[in-house]
Amino acid sequence: MWTHYYSVSTIGEALELLAQHGDKARIVAGGTDLLLEMERHQRPGVETLIDLSRVRGLDEISRYGDEIRLGALVTHNQVVGSTLIRERALPLAQASWEVGAPQIRNRATVAGNLITASPANDTISPLLALGASVTLSSLSGERSIPLRDFYLGVRKTVMRPDELLSAITLPAMSETERGLFLKLGLRRAQAISVVNVTVILRLEQEQITRATITLGSVAPTVIRVPVAEEYLMGKPINNQVIQEAARLASITPSPIDDVRSTAQYRTEMIKVLVARALRALRAGTERDSLPAHPAMLWGSQQGRLTPETALSEPVEHNEQTIEVTINGKAYSLRGANHKTLLRALREDAHLTGTKEGCAEGECGACTVFLDGAAVMSCLVPAPRAHGADIVTVEGLANGDTLHPIQQAFVEKGAVQCGYCTPGFVMAGAKLLEEQPEPTRTQVEESITGNLCRCTGYYKIVEAIQHAAELQREKT
């Protein structure tokens, strides 16, 4: 993995380190892309990670007049939870909601999603359609790049090795603009886009006076389809217009065949999704796909840095022990700075309740709480836990008294081999903390990041619902 790990407390410190280490260093934010790339040796030559995730003030979503600004550490869950984004940049909230699962969205940032620069990354298409720009900072100053000029090809951007992304800005949608994001994946969660579509229309007196359509996962970069956009200008949204615009959008790209889809299927699906989006805009149902009270699994701090969790000075972790509170007890972990948090918990803290299923963020067996939010510990660098508060499955029971969720799993027989159970129990416990009376939909949302290969999900869902009853009886 990495040989040097720094946690910075300001952007300036990060820029100094980037200037010093050049292309041997990478910024790490949520780590949900970078750790996998390091593990798969897709970042040869990168030795140094510069952790930005504890810099105060970078997790803000703010509004300046008609402009919305996202700091570099804004996570997908923060976007989903933001009233401002839901009201004035709905397609972005819908795209963030489609990313991974709650434990991924609690760590993964929008900035990281843009920089990884896969054409399948979900927030690129809405941000491109919304006319967003990124601010790139280096020791020599700042430059603002419109997102349309940011990408050079698959996983390639104009960002230099000495630069970092410090902010994303976008114009808020006006009263006359409406839009939505739609994604087609091979399953309903934890799925990479086969095709994604953003459509934004300006509608005045029932006529389209401006149209933007962007398509993800169909070309080396996310693209616009001017021929369909121009066709829509000055027209009402009726069946014939919808059909023709969808056809025009689908003939523009020449998608690739890959493991997720044939080119022909992608072309057909562009047509289906563009038509679906236009029909939803006509019917005014574009908000229906985003739940009002989604399961976030982010605890009372809502994934935000607090004065306690932000750093006040930089830390060079290399020789340092990791001083961390786990389940209320202080631990000093030696020699774990080059590991993931999952490995450090199991190998160094000897807390083996947290399981490794996939080690890729896909199965949820490694779910723990990091400063109150549920995360996949296989994607958290262990040094990120220095000074943090961690809860593992061993910390849920109160002495000999099981947590209601543990009791419910026993009573409902929601366990077979048990390998996935710690992850489900952690996800369920966090859900009950934020939704004492969860709906069935919220229960299902809370476990979208958890896989069980032998029980099936009925008993697990039943157990989480029963746990809510047990919790209510206790209080």
Ligand SMILES: Cc1cc2nc3c(=O)[nH]c(=O)nc-3n(C[C@H](O)[C@H](O)[C@H](O)COP(=O)(O)OP(=O)(O)OC[C@H]3O[C@@H](n4cnc5c(N)ncnc54)[C@H](O)[C@@H]3O)c2cc1C
């Ligand atoms: C199981 C799983 C499911 C996923 N599902 C989806 C999905 O459905 N849709 C989707 O779009 N993505 C998905 N992803 C990908 C990933 O979670 C997102 O791309 C995420 O937004 C990346 O953000 P991060 O903060 O984790 O980035 P990191 O991994 O920390 O960084 C990603 C890249 O950006 C660079 N970087 C990060 N921040 C900065 C900065 N401020 N300045 C300069 N460089 C920076 C890093 O050096 C690295 O190259 C999934 C990943 C996993 C593991």
Ligand code: FES
């Ligand atoms: S999600 Fe971490 S081990 Fe599977």
Ligand code: FES
């Ligand atoms: S009980 Fe065996 S994997 Fe879930």
